[in-house]
Amino acid sequence: MMISKRLPELQLLILCTIGCYIFLELFVASAALDGLFGFTGVDIIFISFLLSFFVAIISVIAGVGGGVIFTPLMLAFTSVDTLIIRSTGLVVAMFSGLVASGPFMRKGLADIKLVFLGALPILVGGFVGSMAAVSLSQHLGEAGDSIVRIALGVLLAAIALIFIVGGASTEYPEHGQRSKLATKLKLRHMYWEDTLQKPVKYNVHNVKVAVILLFAVGFTGGFFGLGGGWAVVPVLNLVMSVPLKVSAATSGVLLAMGNSAAIWPYINAGALIGVVAAPWMLGQIIGGIVGAHVLSGIKAAFVRKLLIVMLFLTSLKLLSRGIEGLFNISIPFI
Amino acid sequence: MNKRKKPPIPISGVVYGEIIYWCTCVSALVVLYGTIKSFLEVDQTIPVEYLLNAVFEGRSVEAVWTGSALQKSPDALTYLAILNSGEAITVAGIAFGVLSVGPAIFFSAAFMWRSHNEFFAVTALLSGAFAVIAPFVFFLL
Numbered sequence: 510m511m512i513s514k515r516l517p518e519l520q521l522l523i524l525c526t527i528g529c530y531i532f533l534e535l536f537v538a539s540a541a542l543d544g545l546f547g548f549t550g551v552d553i554i555f556i557s558f559l560l561s562f563f564v565a566i567i568s569v570i571a572g573v574g575g576g577v578i579f580t581p582l583m584l585a586f587t588s589v590d591t592l593i594i595r596s597t598g599l600v601v602a603m604f605s606g607l608v609a610s611g612p613f614m615r616k617g618l619a620d621i622k623l624v625f626l627g628a629l630p631i632l633v634g635g636f637v638g639s640m641a642a643v644s645l646s647q648h649l650g651e652a653g654d655s656i657v658r659i660a661l662g663v664l665l666a667a668i669a670l671i672f673i674v675g676g677a678s679t680e681y682p683e684h685g686q687r688s689k690l691a692t693k694l695k696l697r698h699m700y701w702e703d704t705l706q707k708p709v710k711y712n713v714h715n716v717k718v719a720v721i722l723l724f725a726v727g728f729t730g731g732f733f734g735l736g737g738g739w740a741v742v743p744v745l746n747l748v749m750s751v752p753l754k755v756s757a758a759t760s761g762v763l764l765a766m767g768n769s770a771a772i773w774p775y776i777n778a779g780a781l782i783g784v785v786a787a788p789w790m791l792g793q794i795i796g797g798i799v800g801a802h803v804l805s806g807i808k809a810a811f812v813r814k815l816l817i818v819m820l821f822l823t824s825l826k827l828l829s830r831g832i833e834g835l836f837n838i839s840i841p842f843i
Numbered sequence: 844m845n846k847r848k849k850p851p852i853p854i855s856g857v858v859y860g861e862i863i864y865w866c867t868c869v870s871a872l873v874v875l876y877g878t879i880k881s882f883l884e885v886d887q888t889i890p891v892e893y894l895l896n897a898v899f900e901g902r903s904v905e906a907v908w909t910g911s912a913l914q915k916s917p918d919a920l921t922y923l924a925i926l927n928s929g930e931a932i933t934v935a936g937i938a939f940g941v942l943s944v945g946p947a948i949f950f951s952a953a954f955m956w957r958s959h960n961e962f963f964a965v966t967a968l969l970s971g972a973f974a975v976i977a978p979f980v981f982f983l984l
Contacts, residue, residue: 518868529875537882542896550895551882588901600937604867607940610947611864614856621856621951625963628948628970636977694962699850708850765863766970769944770977776938779916780904783933784881784891787874790937794871
């Protein structure tokens with residue numbers, strides 16, 4: 510409640526959205542959709558909005574982008590066409606990051622230099638990745654796709670394990686040697702840590718390796734249509750030694766920017782169904798603003814735990830999809 | 844510096860964040876208007892109930908649109924041609940939010956340049972150019 514009082518635009522958006530859905534529920538005669546437990550079209554839109562709101566809060570805090578939660582859930586529990594899920598997934602992944610960019614930058618949580626350092630590799634990587642996906646699916650078919658998914662699932666599980674083994678040191682990473690390139694580029698920064706009530710300084714390391722990795726993240730994000738925020742946080746935090754909270758905020762901003770190019774082929778192919786994507790987008794915007802304000806006030810350890818759980822869940826989903834595709838079997842409950 | 848004093852926040856970041864933040868809020872209102880219009884319009888080019896049914900039935904993108912009055916998958920130009928329909932307004936709202944990235948990057952790059960961070964100003968300009976050109980590249984393919 511405190512957040513909405515400080516942000517009149519958030520109040521307006523919540524009022525308009527809730528008002529709109531109440532109006533539709535009361536005054537529009539919407540028929541029940543086939544096979545959806547008697548829910549009408551308006552009901553589905555309102556439920557989608559609520560789900561998206563909670564997904565946005567969790568994804569902004571963890572800096573992973575809602576697509577990582579949305580896409581596996583939709584693929585697992587609905588029969589909606591994968592192309593429509595991927596396009597809506599990109600909207601979900603993008604909009605919480607887009608709207609959270611404002612609060613993150615205002616509070617100095619997202620590092621603008623890191624954003625512009627990583628933007629080009631992620632944008633180009635995403636572009637090349639989506640092109641490669643189209644080309645590979647024509648040549649290798651689903652088997653090749655499954656093998657890549659399994660490899661990615663194993664990689665994500667490994668990153669989650671590194672987060673667990675790394676323990677508290679990953680929240681405020683310390684690095685002995687100073688990177689020459691980072692010093693030359695003036696990649697050192699300081700942010701105000703609300704939970705400690707003091708500024709936290711940090712230096713950036715391994716710039717060249719990180720740029721290559723961010724290109725790879727963009728590539729895989731574009732290739733799978735999941736967005737890439739889930740892997741940007743580990744790259745910033747574990748490779749570049751950026752504090753976890755700054756990594757999560759910077760990742761959200763980078764993710765939104767990176768996906769802005771990838772959405773266009775979906776729009777041009779008619780795969781972005783406005784009425785389906787709209788409640789998810791609105792939930793991401795309102796939830797994104799709430800999440801961005803919650804982030805500065807919560808303990809970094811909480812973000813880390815949330816991230817570990819999300820990495821494991823995503824890894825599980827990727828592995829199951831890979832195995833399902835490769836051996837033509839169905840794994841229940843995953 | 845006082846150890847408890849809040850550090851200064853880069854203006855280029857604030858400019859970037861504010862442009863995107865407000866454009867996204869406006870795009871949300873456009874999308875809301877589009878949603879209401881979709882349900883209320885009497886003479887629907889794209890009936891919303893049909894769309895939702897077709898999507899949740901699991902029909903492919905092509906099948907969804909073939910069964911509608913459009914009879915083919917719409918591209919960006921189709922949406923522009925039927926911009927008075929609720930569905931097109933909704934997609935236009937989403938597109939507006941996405942497009943806000945380009946100008947936000949360019950304005951931020953200008954402030955980055957003024958603060959003597961030339962390297963990041965150039966990387967920002969390249970990223971902005973890519974974000975703006977990307978839709979047209981996809982349309983041409």
